[in-house]
Amino acid sequence: MKAIGIIPARWKASRFEGKILALLAGKPLIQHVWERAKESHILDDLIIATDSEEVIKAAKKFGGKAVYTSKDQPSGTDRIGEVINAIDVDIVVNIQGDEPLIHYTMIDGLANTLLEDKSIPMATVIRRITNKEELLNPNVVKVVVDKEGYALYFSRSPIPYDREIGEKHSVLNVHAWLGSHTHEPKLSQYYKHIGIYAYTKDFLFTYTNLPKSKLEEIEKLEQLRALENGYRIKTIETEFDTVGVDTPADLKRAEELLRK
Numbered sequence: 720m721k722a723i724g725i726i727p728a729r730w731k732a733s734r735f736e737g738k739i740l741a742l743l744a745g746k747p748l749i750q751h752v753w754e755r756a757k758e759s760h761i762l763d764d765l766i767i768a769t770d771s772e773e774v775i776k777a778a779k780k781f782g783g784k785a786v787y788t789s790k791d792q793p794s795g796t797d798r799i800g801e802v803i804n805a806i807d808v809d810i811v812v813n814i815q816g817d818e819p820l821i822h823y824t825m826i827d828g829l830a831n832t833l834l835e836d837k838s839i840p841m842a843t844v845i846r847r848i849t850n851k852e853e854l855l856n857p858n859v860v861k862v863v864v865d866k867e868g869y870a871l872y873f874s875r876s877p878i879p880y881d882r883e884i885g886e887k888h889s890v891l892n893v894h895a896w897l898g899s900h901t902h903e904p905k906l907s908q909y910y911k912h913i914g915i916y917a918y919t920k921d922f923l924f925t926y927t928n929l930p931k932s933k934l935e936e937i938e939k940l941e942q943l944r945a946l947e948n949g950y951r952i953k954t955i956e957t958e959f960d961t962v963g964v965d966t967p968a969d970l971k972r973a974e975e976l977l978r979k
Contacts, residue, residue, distance in 0.1 A: 720763035720764060720806070720807065720808040720809070721761070721763060721808070721809050721810060721830075721834060722761050722762055722763055722808065722809065722810040722811075722812060722830040722834070722917075723762060723763055723764045723765070723766070723803065723806065723808045723810070723811055723812070724756050724759065724762045724764070724765040724766070724811075724812045724814050724826060725765075725766050725767075725768050725798075725799045725802055725803065725811060725812070725813060725814065726749070726752055726753065726756065726765070726766070726767045726768065726814045726815075726816045727768050727769075727795030727796075727798045727799055727813065727815070727816055728749055728767050728768065728769040728771070728774050728785075728816040729769070729770055729771075729792075729795065729798070729816075730769070730770055730771035730773070730774065735964070735965060735966050735967060735969075735970075737773075738817060738964055738965075738970070739769075739771070739774055739816050739817065740773060740774065740777055741964070741967075741970055743819055743964075743970060743973055743974055743977070744974055744977050744978075746781070747777050747781070748816070748817060748819055748964060748970070749767065749774060749777065749778070749783075749816050750777070750781045750783070751819035751820075751977075752814060752815070752816055752817075752818060752819055752821060753765070753767065753778070753781065753783045754781075755819070755820070755821045755822065755823060756814050756821065756823065756826060758823035759823045759826045759827055759830075760823070760827055761826070761827045761830045761831065762812065762826065762830070763808070764784075765784065766784050766785070766786055766802060767783055767784065767785035767786070767816070768785075768786055768788045768795075768798045768799060768801070768802045769785055769786075769787065769788060770787070770788055770789065770790040770792070770798075772787070775787060786802055788801045788802060789801060794927075794941060795813065795815070795816075796813060796916075796923070796926065796927055796941065797927050799811060799813055799923065800923055800924060800927045803920060803923070808920055809833075809834065809919065809920060810830050810833050810834060810917055810918070810919060810920070811917065811918050811919075811920055811923055812826055812829055812830055812915070812916070812917045813915065813916040813917070813918070814826065814915055815914045815915060815963065817963055817964040817965065818913070818914065818915065818961050818962075818963055818964075819961075819962070819964065819973050819977070820959070820960065820961040820962055820973060820976060820977070821915060821961055822957065822959040822961075824957065824959070825844045825913065825915055825955075825957050825959070826915070828844070828955045828957070829842045829843070829844065829915065829916070829917035829955060830917055832917070832953055832955055833917050833918075833919060836953075837919075839951070839953045840918065840919055840921075840922035840925075840945075840950055840951070841916060841917070841918045841919075841922055841926070841945055841950065841951075841952045841953070842916065842917045842952065842953040842954065842955060843870070843912065843913070843914075843915065843916045843917075843942065843952055843953075843954055843955075844912075844913040844915050844954070844955055844956075844957050845862055845864070845910040845911065845912055845913065845954045845955070845956055845957070846910065846911050846913055846956065846957050846958070846959070846960060847906070847909070847910055847911075847956070848861070848906050848909040848910065848911050849906060849960075850906070851906070853911060854877050854906065854909055855877060857875040857876070858875075858963070858965055859875075859911050860873055860874070860875060860911065860912040860914070860940060861873070861874050861875070861876065861877060861878050861909060861910065861911060861912065862874075862878075862910050862911070862912045862954065863878050863879055863910070864910065864954050868953060868954050868955070868956075869951045869952060869953055869954065870942075870946065870951075870952040870953075870954055871946075872943075872946065873912055873938065873940050873942055873943055873946075874938055874940075875938055875939075875940070877909065878909075879908065879909075881905065881908075910954075910956075912942075913957065913961050914963060916942070922950070926944070926945055926950075929944050929945075929948050931944060932944045932947035932948065933947070934946070934947050935947065960976075962976060
């Protein structure tokens with residue numbers, strides 16, 4: 720197979736346990752992700768990888784393909800590695816189970832990027848930030864990229880730092896920064912990271928065998944492990960927005976966007 724999509728779906732989430740089956744517009748959250756991923760034109764197979772029998776049962780009800788994985792996997796990436804170990808495939812797309820607004824073009828864009836350029840080990844999706852609240856929300860991960868679209872760094876803080884604004888308002892006084900009418904942040908220069916990845920199968924196992932890095936531990940962002948070990952991450956820009964569901968409030972926001 721050329722490309723396969725895996726949706727890691729862990730039951731125990733620190734901020735919202737069982738969110739994967741929380742109802743969104745009358746359907747379990749994971750069902751929305753599955754249905755949107757199934758619209759992909761490039762995936763040869765799509766699998767939910769879970770540590771929960773409840774998720775297995777729910778997947779069967781809506782026609783999803785799910786497999787049981789160890790409860791001891793430390794991350795979704797490790798869970799994916801467990802599933803694909805015996806599968807003959809070139810590209811693996813990691814589709815987050817809590818991204819109900821994922822768009823199939825993100826999946827296809829990532830897979831095609833790696834299929835067309837064999838030198839790229841890993842790719843992910845970015846989108847321009849369009850409002851100031853996202854910019855300072857630590858749950859919205861920011862990213863800076865080079866001229867070729869490779870990620871330079873990911874952070875929960877606003878990056879790059881706008882010195883002009885910083886000189887007008889203390890960096891610590893973020894509310895004053897947001898409230899400025901004369902020195903608004905130039906949103907066009909900021910990108911949010913959308914947590915969907917594609918890897919070559921070989922690199923996926925290299926990646927999961929790397930020790931946790933210092934930056935990863937500080938920011939609590941797994942992708943920094945690749946950068947800190949010298950691997951490049953290609954980014955592709957999308958016009959479609961998503962909402963990662965980390966809390967019940969996120970679930971409400973996702974439902975509002977679905978209505979629109």
